[in-house]
Amino acid sequence: MRAFKAFKSIAIPIPLKNIDTDMIIPAQFLTRVTKEGFGENLFQRLRENDKNFPLNLKKYINAKIIIADENFGCGSSREHAAWALVEYGIKVIIAPSFADIFKSNSAKNGLVLIELEREKVKNLLDKAAKENLMIFVDLKNQIIEVGNEKVKFIFDEFTKECILKGIDDLGFLLERLKQIKEFKKEREKNLFYKTDGWNN
Amino acid sequence: MAKNIIEKIWDEHVVLQEKGKPAIFGIDLHLIHEVTSAQAFSVLRERKLNFFEPHRALATVDHSIPTRLNRHEIFDEMAKKQIETLRKNVKDYNIPFYDMDSGNQGIVHVVGPELGLTQPGMTIVCGDSHTSTHGAFGAIAFGIGTTEVSHVMATSCILQKPSKTMKVNFKGKMKKEIFSKDLILALIAKIGVGGANSYIIEYTGEAIKDMSMEARMTICNMSIECGARAGLIGPDEITIEYLKGRSFSPKNEEFERAKKYWLSLQSDKNCKYDKEIEINVDDLEPMVTWGTNPEQCIKISEKIPYIKDLPESARNIAEKSLDYTKLKEGQNIKGVTIDYAFIGSCTNGRIEDLRIAANILKGRKVHKNVKMLITPGSEAVRDIAKIEGLYKIFIDAGAEFRMPGCSMCLGMNDDKVPSGKRCISSTNRNFVGRQGTGSITHLASPALVSASAIEGKITNPKKFL
Numbered sequence: 001m002r003a004f005k006a007f008k009s010i011a012i013p014i015p016l017k018n019i020d021t022d023m024i025i026p027a028q029f030l031t032r033v034t035k036e037g038f039g040e041n042l043f044q045r046l047r048e049n050d051k052n053f054p055l056n057l058k059k060y061i062n063a064k065i066i067i068a069d070e071n072f073g074c075g076s077s078r079e080h081a082a083w084a085l086v087e088y089g090i091k092v093i094i095a096p097s098f099a100d101i102f103k104s105n106s107a108k109n110g111l112v113l114i115e116l117e118r119e120k121v122k123n124l125l126d127k128a129a130k131e132n133l134m135i136f137v138d139l140k141n142q143i144i145e146v147g148n149e150k151v152k153f154i155f156d157e158f159t160k161e162c163i164l165k166g167i168d169d170l171g172f173l174l175e176r177l178k179q180i181k182e183f184k185k186e187r188e189k190n191l192f193y194k195t196d197g198w199n200n
Numbered sequence: 201m202a203k204n205i206i207e208k209i210w211d212e213h214v215v216l217q218e219k220g221k222p223a224i225f226g227i228d229l230h231l232i233h234e235v236t237s238a239q240a241f242s243v244l245r246e247r248k249l250n251f252f253e254p255h256r257a258l259a260t261v262d263h264s265i266p267t268r269l270n271r272h273e274i275f276d277e278m279a280k281k282q283i284e285t286l287r288k289n290v291k292d293y294n295i296p297f298y299d300m301d302s303g304n305q306g307i308v309h310v311v312g313p314e315l316g317l318t319q320p321g322m323t324i325v326c327g328d329s330h331t332s333t334h335g336a337f338g339a340i341a342f343g344i345g346t347t348e349v350s351h352v353m354a355t356s357c358i359l360q361k362p363s364k365t366m367k368v369n370f371k372g373k374m375k376k377e378i379f380s381k382d383l384i385l386a387l388i389a390k391i392g393v394g395g396a397n398s399y400i401i402e403y404t405g406e407a408i409k410d411m412s413m414e415a416r417m418t419i420c421n422m423s424i425e426c427g428a429r430a431g432l433i434g435p436d437e438i439t440i441e442y443l444k445g446r447s448f449s450p451k452n453e454e455f456e457r458a459k460k461y462w463l464s465l466q467s468d469k470n471c472k473y474d475k476e477i478e479i480n481v482d483d484l485e486p487m488v489t490w491g492t493n494p495e496q497c498i499k500i501s502e503k504i505p506y507i508k509d510l511p512e513s514a515r516n517i518a519e520k521s522l523d524y525t526k527l528k529e530g531q532n533i534k535g536v537t538i539d540y541a542f543i544g545s546c547t548n549g550r551i552e553d554l555r556i557a558a559n560i561l562k563g564r565k566v567h568k569n570v571k572m573l574i575t576p577g578s579e580a581v582r583d584i585a586k587i588e589g590l591y592k593i594f595i596d597a598g599a600e601f602r603m604p605g606c607s608m609c610l611g612m613n614d615d616k617v618p619s620g621k622r623c624i625s626s627t628n629r630n631f632v633g634r635q636g637t638g639s640i641t642h643l644a645s646p647a648l649v650s651a652s653a654i655e656g657k658i659t660n661p662k663k664f665l
Contacts, residue, residue, distance in 0.1 A: 071394035079345035105345035
């Protein structure tokens with residue numbers, strides 16, 4: 001995961017509610033055993049069914065930002081959705097809300113999800129549909145700039161630190177293995193199954 | 201302070217909470233399948249990490265395997281590689297593994313409960329959003345992405361922020377044509393596919409109290425379809441009865457000790473929730489979806505809503521959905537012609553679901569224009585179905601009885617609904633292309649699926665019961 005730096009990009013408007021992970025990456029592409037190779041199939045069905053789907057348009061070829069309606073990323077827990085977006089080149093998604101598991105998967109891959117009020121997102125969607133909308137994203141200061149307008153957004157501190165440094169949070173867990181072991185020992189008292197003791 | 205069951209289980213699993221940091225949350229059982237684990241095992245290898253608790257994990261194959269009789273022959277080279285990768289990984293890391301023909305292979309969320317691995321008070325994760333199924337036992341169970349899968353492999357923990365809590369009360373008694381699938385679809389229709397985002401739900405009420413474990417699992421399974429992190433039901437005597445004598449359940453005195461702990465996991469009388477919702481079950485009818493997400497769902501006697509009657513934010517998606525499902529606003533959902541009928545999946549692939557289907561299909565024939573697939577949730581379910589004679593009922597009716605797996609629920613293997621064809625399905629998602637590119641899905645209970653398969657059109661199961 002690369003460290004996140006402030007950048008400016010044209011924004012792709014996808015004015016749909018409930019964009020699910022099957023739309024982002026259909027199940028038929030999930031048989032890969034690496035994290036690579038998903039980007040080319042990003043939004044495959046939508047691209048296939050609609051030649052005017054934004055990702056089919058030349059002007060968005062290098063776009064790094066998507067604007068969408070509420071509950072983006074609902075459905076399956078497949079991290080392949082986040083991998084596909086990141087590999088395609090998307091760095092930021094702006095929407096009124098995101099599904100829980102997708103939110104966590106995005107954070108683990110340095111994909112920045114910005115939640116803004118629905119009215120604000122709707123304005124951005126309308127603008128982006130009419131003109132080439134350039135947006136500047138500054139995660140460190142939690143600000144996006146659209147033209148002369150600056151919009152603050154809320155972002156989880158811990159996730160921000162990880163994304164800005166480009167580190168994942170496994171290290172945080174591994175540093176605390178001693179406490180985890182103590183917890184596990186205590187927890188054994190109320191756990192009544194064990195799967196060990198048999199051969200594969 | 202009075203606590204609800206969600207808060208109780210949550211608190212018992214917080215390993216460490218540092219200021220300004222997410223909580224370190226302990227995981228009791230990690231379920232593994234072929235599609236979301238390979239990249240996580242790679243993390244262990246790259247970082248030279250051990251699998252922290254192999255005895256608190258279980259792996260099986262379900263998503264990408266064929267459900268043909270000769271399923272060992274896998275024609276899809278990538279799927280084959282994915283399955284072989286899992287076989288190698290479980291061997292290298294000494295993970296208990298139920299492969300095909302072990303007698304216990306199946307959809308991971310069917311296997312866990314039927315083996316007695318899923319027990320009250322536990323935290324369970326899997327790289328699959330329908331992990332919420334296990335909540336039926338009074339466990340906090342939820343789906344995670346592959347990076348988190350690697351975290352659980354390496355530490356038996358993940359980082360979490362506490363969820364809000366929601367109580368859903370199913371009030372009243374279920375009529376004979378109403379099944380737990382109808383209850384959960386009614387909830388999703390009411391609150392929407394994002395209605396429970398960032399919540400964990402506790403399901404309660406008269407209807408839940410009377411319900412079998414299988415039926416409860418169907419409800420908890422679809423918690424994710426309204427956005428909930430997880431959904432659970434407080435353990436009771438029905439839970440205890442189900443767990444008695446299962447392979448991984450404790451025995452004798454140990455069972456008595458476990459029972460005491462399990463039954464202690466109840467929401468306190470004066471506990472609070474962040475949100476409460478009530479669904480009146482008395483008024484319910486069999487439910488069926490008309491669109492391309494599970495909230496686009498109506499009672500069987502209702503007409504597909506007029507676009508203008510929908511809230512503004514739901515209109516453009518409804519138009520697109522109807523365009524895709526080739527239906528019209530104001531049209532009756534009852535009587536819509538179908539081409540395929542599917543019973544199976546982690547939502548409705550358990551033995552009770554097959555019994556419900558067999559009860560309707562017995563002595564009847566699947567309509568000549570309909571292809572019906574029945575995929576048991578596990579090898580154990582398939583074995584019981586054979587012993588009970590359900591197998592013969594299905595074959596005599598003209599349905600195909602397949603080998604266990606996720607099958608046509610998500611079309612990762614060869615089991616696909618062809619483009620433009622319409623399927624009535626006991627599964628969990630009716631997303632665009634979910635059952636194959638261009639496929640049209642209507643979600644419903646196994647009873648409604650079976651009745652519709654006989655009639656060749658979407659049908660209320662009432663007259664067959």
